[in-house]
Amino acid sequence: MMTENIFQKIIDRQIQADIVYEDEQCLAFRDINPQAPVHVLIIPKKVIRTHDEIQESDVELLGKLHWVAVQLARELGLKDGYRLVINCREQAGQTVPHLHMHLLGGREMHWPPG
Numbered sequence: 001m002m003t004e005n006i007f008q009k010i011i012d013r014q015i016q017a018d019i020v021y022e023d024e025q026c027l028a029f030r031d032i033n034p035q036a037p038v039h040v041l042i043i044p045k046k047v048i049r050t051h052d053e054i055q056e057s058d059v060e061l062l063g064k065l066h067w068v069a070v071q072l073a074r075e076l077g078l079k080d081g082y083r084l085v086i087n088c089r090e091q092a093g094q095t096v097p098h099l100h101m102h103l104l105g106g107r108e109m110h111w112p113p114g
């Protein structure tokens with residue numbers, strides 16, 4: 001079930017997070033419950049609740065999220081690969097109603113995902 005937008009509180013510095021990247025448009029911080037040796041969440045500061053709420057005007061912002069992911073993957077040493085995941089709504093397991101991209105790496109991944 002999707003709860004409150006805890007990521008807005010991280011953007012607003014109302015709660016602490018291990019922030020690894022920030023610019024005017026995006027924020028990236030380590031997942032509190034990591035599923036891999038590297039597990040970072042990359043979010044837009046603009047509130048987009050779910051992936052299926054994206055508008056054409058957001059295209060550049062989405063490209064930016066990917067660019068941040070690539071730079072972090074390089075910085076964090078994920079030279080053998082990584083996985084990017086965006087869960088959209090309940091059936092995909094989205095729990096926080098603020099668009100976020102998971103950057104996972106540092107271990108062997110399997111397919112299909114659970």
Ligand code: AMP
Nearest residue numbers: 006017030031032033087093094095096
């Ligand atoms: P999702 O299931 O795709 O909505 O992912 C939400 C992610 O946010 C989960 O992997 C949680 O572990 C993570 N998370 C929830 N609260 C926090 C927090 N305060 N700081 C960092 N990560 C969080």
